[in-house]
Amino acid sequence: MSNGTTRKHNALPKARILVEALPWLTRHHGKTVVIKFGGNAMVDEELKAAFAQDVVFLRHAGLKPVVVHGGGPQISAALDRHGIVSEFKAGLRVTTEDAMDVVRMVLAGQVQRELVGLLNQHGPLAVGLTGEDAHTMTATKHLPEIDGEPVDIGRVGEITAIDTGAIEALLADGRIPVVSSIARSQDDGHVYNVNADTAAAALAAALGAETLMVLTDVEGLYEDWPHSDEVISRLTASQLEKLLPELSSGMVPKMQGCLHAVRGGVRTARVIDGRVQHSILLEIFTDEGIGTMVVPDEQEGDAS
Ligand SMILES: Nc1ncnc2c1ncn2[C@@H]1O[C@H](COP(=O)(O)OP(=O)(O)O)[C@@H](O)[C@H]1O
Numbered sequence: 001m002s003n004g005t006t007r008k009h010n011a012l013p014k015a016r017i018l019v020e021a022l023p024w025l026t027r028h029h030g031k032t033v034v035i036k037f038g039g040n041a042m043v044d045e046e047l048k049a050a051f052a053q054d055v056v057f058l059r060h061a062g063l064k065p066v067v068v069h070g071g072g073p074q075i076s077a078a079l080d081r082h083g084i085v086s087e088f089k090a091g092l093r094v095t096t097e098d099a100m101d102v103v104r105m106v107l108a109g110q111v112q113r114e115l116v117g118l119l120n121q122h123g124p125l126a127v128g129l130t131g132e133d134a135h136t137m138t139a140t141k142h143l144p145e146i147d148g149e150p151v152d153i154g155r156v157g158e159i160t161a162i163d164t165g166a167i168e169a170l171l172a173d174g175r176i177p178v179v180s181s182i183a184r185s186q187d188d189g190h191v192y193n194v195n196a197d198t199a200a201a202a203l204a205a206a207l208g209a210e211t212l213m214v215l216t217d218v219e220g221l222y223e224d225w226p227h228s229d230e231v232i233s234r235l236t237a238s239q240l241e242k243l244l245p246e247l248s249s250g251m252v253p254k255m256q257g258c259l260h261a262v263r264g265g266v267r268t269a270r271v272i273d274g275r276v277q278h279s280i281l282l283e284i285f286t287d288e289g290i291g292t293m294v295v296p297d298e299q300e301g302d303a304s
């Protein structure tokens, strides 16, 4: 074979792979995709770099990615250094006033900066903001119910309003917004800690996003966690609603968020394994996806 023929031969599988992605890319062209990057998937340097490549790929393929990031493990480590003990109730961090200063510093000053830096290695694309900026997210104090009783867990916020103006302006300018899950309250002027899954879901609904992708540190929603590793690959909003009371820890805000998103008009909400390199692109290249997909009731059998 001539050199040219060998090169063509070697490149053909790559061309096929690109063509395989074409239906997905066509369907999603111009659509907004909100991607939640979890703190647990964020501890590995290679994973973070691959995540940035995937997001930039989506942007260049004509989608409008919006990144909402977590930082649970990073916040816990920083609180530890400040001698503040981390405690969670109903899957949410009990956040004192002092802890809130640390949460804000870590999310906006450390984790967000790092992600913006990684994305911007590929061009002048990413712009970081928190929910405080341009009133993107407004919150009120959240009192989760535990055993039927409302419990005070400090400066933890529940989103009451979203102003998508700043994010939409950035998207229209071809940028990739990177949002930290912090919101200001109009009631008392304080800054509140919002769970990043909740923030991503609320933003996805408010933006009228096509898809919410939640990257985490498990394969998806396990049917009988922690006893089995059977992943539920697809479920409707109603099926998820029935399952919610049985869920525990970090999966609670994640799946509540997915439900909120699809009920709010998002076509699919997916929980995918952020420990797998290029999990976002893998999700695109497989028809049924690699994790758990939540679809609105009326769309059963239709979404992909
Ligand atoms: N049914 C379930 N399926 C999968 N994981 C579950 C389930 N119930 C609870 N979990 C726990 O939820 C965790 C994911 O939530 P979390 O730690 O908050 O992740 P992240 O940092 O990505 O937001 C998993 O690592 C697992 O320990």
Ligand SMILES: CC(=O)N[C@@H](CCC(=O)OP(=O)(O)O)C(=O)O
Pocket: 037, 038, 039, 040, 069, 070, 071, 072, 073, 075, 091, 092, 093, 103, 156, 157, 181, 193, 194, 195, 196, 197, 250
């Ligand atoms: C109220 C609440 O729990 N806020 C979270 C915010 C960060 C987050 O959600 O990070 P992950 O996505 O990495 O879990 C926290 O303080 O850990």
